[in-house]
Amino acid sequence: MERRIVSYLIEKRTFVIPGDLLAEGDYHAGSNAFKEGSKVYASMVGLSNNVGRNVYVVALKGCYVPRGGDLVIGKVVEMRLGSWNVDINSPYNAILFTSEALDRPFNSRREEMTGILDIGDLILAKVISFDRTRGPALTIRESGLGKIVHGSIVRMTPSKIPRLIGRKGSMINLLTRETGCHITVGQNGLILISGKNPELEALTIQVLNIIEEEAHTSGLTNRITDFIKKEKSVLNAEKSKK
Amino acid sequence: MPKKAKSEKLIRRGVRTDGRKLHDLRNIRIDVGPLERADGSAYIEWGNNKILAAVYGPREVHPRHLARPDRAFFRCRYHMAPFSTTERKRPAPSRRERELSKVTRVALEPSILTKLYPRAGIDVFIEVLQSDGGTRCAGITAASIALVDAGIPMKDLVAACAAGKIDGKIVLDLNEVEDQKGDADVPVAIMPRMGGISLLQMDGILSQTEFKEALELALEGCKQVYDLQKEALTKAYVQKEASVKDEEKNEGEEQNE
Amino acid sequence: MSDSYKIVAKITKKQIADNLLKNTRIDGRGLLDYREITTEIGLLEKASGSALVSIGKTKVLAGVKVEMGEPYPDKPDAGVLTVNVELTPLASPSFEPGPPSEDAIELARVVDRGIRESKAIDLNKLCIVPGKKVFVVFVDLNVLNHSGNLFDTSALASILALMNAKTREYTVSKGGQLKYKKSTTHLPLQNFPVEVTVAKIGEKMVVDVSLEEEAVIDAQLTIAVGKDNEICAIQKSLIGTLSQDEVHQALQIATDKAEEIRAKVLRGVEGWLEGKE
Secondary structure, three states: OOOOOOOEEOOOOOEEOOOOEEEEOOOEEOOOEEEEOOEEEEOOOEEEEEEOOEEEEEEOOOOOOOOOOOEEEEEEEEEEOOEEEEEOOOOOOEEEEHHHOOOOOOOOOOOOHHHOOOOOOEEEEEEEEEEOOEEEEEEOOOOOOEEEOOOEEEEOOHHHHHHHHOHHHHHHHHHHHHHOOEEEEOOOOEEEEEOOOHHHHHHHHHHHHHHHHHOOOOOHHHHHHHHHHHHHHHHHHHHHHO | OOOOOHHHOOEEOOEEOOOOOOOOOOOEEEEEOOOOOOOEEEEEEEOOEEEEEEEEEEEEOOOHHHOOOOOOEEEEEEEEOOOOOOOOOOOOOOHHHHHHHHHHHHHHHHHEOHHHOOOEEEEEEEEEEEOOOOHHHHHHHHHHHHHHHOOOOEOOOOEEEEEEEEOOEEEEOOOHHHHHHOOEEEEEEEEOOOOEEEEEOOEEOOOHHHHHHHHHHHHHHHHHHHHHHHHHHHHHHHHHHHHHHHHHHHOOOOOOO | OOOHHHOOOHHHHHHHHHHHHOOEOOOOOEOOOOOOEEEEEOOOOOOOEEEEEEEOOEEEEEEEEEEEEOOOOOOOOOOEEEEEEEEOOOOOOOOOOOOOOHHHHHHHHHHHHHHHHOOOEOHHHHEEEOOOEEEEEEEEEEEEEOOOOHHHHHHHHHHHHHHHOEEEEEEEOOOOOEEEEEEEEEOOEOOOOEEEEEEEEOOEEEEOOOHHHHOOOOEEEEEEEOOOOOEEEEEEEOOOOOOHHHHHHHHHHHHHHHHHHHHHOOOOHHHHHOOOO
């Protein structure tokens, strides 16, 4: 008796909800998908996609799950001798040990932890490691990492961060160029903007809100370019009036 | 047998007290994401029922000793606002609300991939703002949408609907009057894709045949509810894309990335 | 972390402070500007009266139920008013299910005081049979989304729901039997209190504190102002202190804002007072 081999693959960029069939046959379940028997289903709401036999969903919603190597922006929320607890917008709070904050050993007799980092401080950090049996560990020892002293923080859905960065950095480079602001993107959905000029900072925040709303649509890069050009000319017009 | 007084009839010439036919579902409207602080939320109007569902999570579990090492800890709370019923209800949870909280959790939990978030917690809160029969089914239906809106990974949605017996006939989706005066009520919830029944209750009196008929009818109702859930989610997330495409058509621009 | 949102980032606190020096807030408002106020009246058909009020993203739903009950023994001729607040767990990660917290109870009592002390409802008109049967007015507040300033939003929702409330007219027989008529009537309202919360941040006084600002305020005064600018209730909360001058300042601000809100949001108050309702 011959066995009929079924093979099905959903069209790319189809809107799917949890439980929708993505593929059947010799396929693997990638992110936001799961396999039961020979069928791959979506586990999140989003757009379907595949790279070869790896079928996955680009999620429109979801929390941040830390990965080793990720750059994140976190807030110090608790302090113990030798470590700080950091909120990184994830179901799992992160831990930063003094050994990963200083280039020298921490001398508890001569100095206070608050002198290094206090509750309420924001930090730019890197995730060292994470497995779901224990909380993620951070480091701020690399150059460029450490306490954030000024700027505005914007929150986006973590799954939209790749769209903010764009293919080979196309979107983020466009924004940095056109607004003149320094934009630091945390993989955990927090973005730090610091500009020389509060109006340009405010414009950048507006642009990020648009990307948050329209990340899953096409033609976004062009619309953003046009939007920034329009808003900048309005700002320049107001300036020349003064 | 004493004759039923005319005023007690729930069905007259195939039409129910609210104008529906025996197998008609009440009007349902679902809004996705109305609440800003919650991680996910949904609002449902099901006939005269008005219900809000909110989801928080995955997040740290408090108190910590409740956290489970291998999966997320899932909790549900079903609660009715004091002004939701004909006679004002005391705010403190009644025994009925506590039972419905448990039954709701049992209906939703099989659809959630809890093993992806060990040690974390997921909370569902259902608040009935106005009730008119079938609130547990409406609550479960809304909660399933809220879970999707919160980005909780799920195997499937959960769609719920009830059927019952009034005036000797098996009917779909009982309203409050029908539930109070009728002979039986069978609320059901199902994961439509996978086909598993996750909620099944019954109260009243039914013959074995009648029960099977009611179950069949309730499952058909669940299918209709699932279509409405899918429509609501598509509208909420995809409409933006459609409106953007229209804008570009009007301006005669080419789509380029 | 459910407590993490309570810790406001230091750079945000600095931004709030820097903006205040220029007399603005981080969302662009002036010190004495409210966020957008929207209302939806009568949305719950089963309640006697209802109102959903949003101030910014804060949402509070008020439901009024009028039922028959017994009067208090020391006030046999008066109807009964009772206000209850539910800080529903839907509204904020910090609201946990369970018996009312001290915050919920304080909120309910402060809203109650504004309505009761202003004599917004003429409770004497709610007596059916003296000493035996009166109308009990339940005002139940459900906080649906917490984004700052629950006091003002809740008070506004309450008075709007009371204005919306309708009860069936009735006659009382000699034997004390109540017979309902088909017609409906409004509650006997004679005052329209508005509560304004004035908060102190550093040296500045602001109104309608947002969620982020809540973490940096030193002290606040909630003041209920009646239709003739009379003061009906005051509540100071938070552990900072106020000088006498600051109290006077807050009073003036509250009076001005209450008048503004009463005119813009509580539409139809004149009609009520002229007996058209």
